[in-house]
Amino acid sequence: MLTKKQYELLMFIDHSLRESGVSPSFDEMKDALDLKSKSGIHRLITGLEERGFIRRLPHRARALEVLKLPENAHSTAAPSYAPNVIKGDFGSSDEQPLAANDAAEIPLLGKIAAGTPIEAISNPTNFVGVPSDMVGRGERYALEIDGDSMIEAGIHDGDTVVIEKCDNAENGTIVVALVDDSEATLKRIRKKGDTIALEPANKDYETRIFGPDRVQVQGKLVGLFRTYH
Secondary structure (H helix, E strand, O other): OOOOOHHHHHHHHHHHHHOOOOOOHHHHHHHHHHHHHHHHHHHHHHHHHOOEEEEEEOOOOOOOOOOOOOOOOOOOOOOOOOOOOOOOOOOOOOOOOHHHHHEEEEEEOOOEEEOOOOOOOOOOOOEEEEHHHOOOOOOOOEEEEEOOHHHHHOOOOOOOOEEOOOOOOOOEEEEEEEEEOOOOEEEEEEEEEEEEEEEEEOOOOOOOEOOOEEEEEEEEEEEEEOOOO
């Protein structure tokens, strides 16, 4: 049986995964549960792990997976993707490199704006190694984040996101959007009538509204990883 705080944290993490594809930061978890320090979050995460509700992924530094929810939980409907790597500062310093057979390479297509849209992305600039379970059946590619407009969804400047190529996405999905055939940006998409809204996850940025012929979906977010220096 979970304590009230354990239940609240588990549901908050699960909601964040389903809503944005990434785990909340320690600060976000602390604020959501109205705790005074991050040490309380560490204890709650350990308790959830010991009870089998979450687990730390092997060979994945700072990665968590939600294994189950309480029987009385009422989880919101999940979007159409299920990200594989959930980043966050979970305090482990025993990072282990990926084994050769645990890694795969996907093309890095350059930088994508999480801020003001930048020029369209088309050609690979390099290849990056990612966990093999990030490479699904569909065509996937990587982009480096430039900007902070999605920071409240846990996507930071300098992060690398894994994108599954597609030309359509459900409302609320974080997508790569091509605007006017010339600008690419990473935003949450909302469709209503004859308009398409590209929503940031940062109160300092405004939602941009377009006609349906001005925005093309080029992929949806399925994973994220961060390099710690």
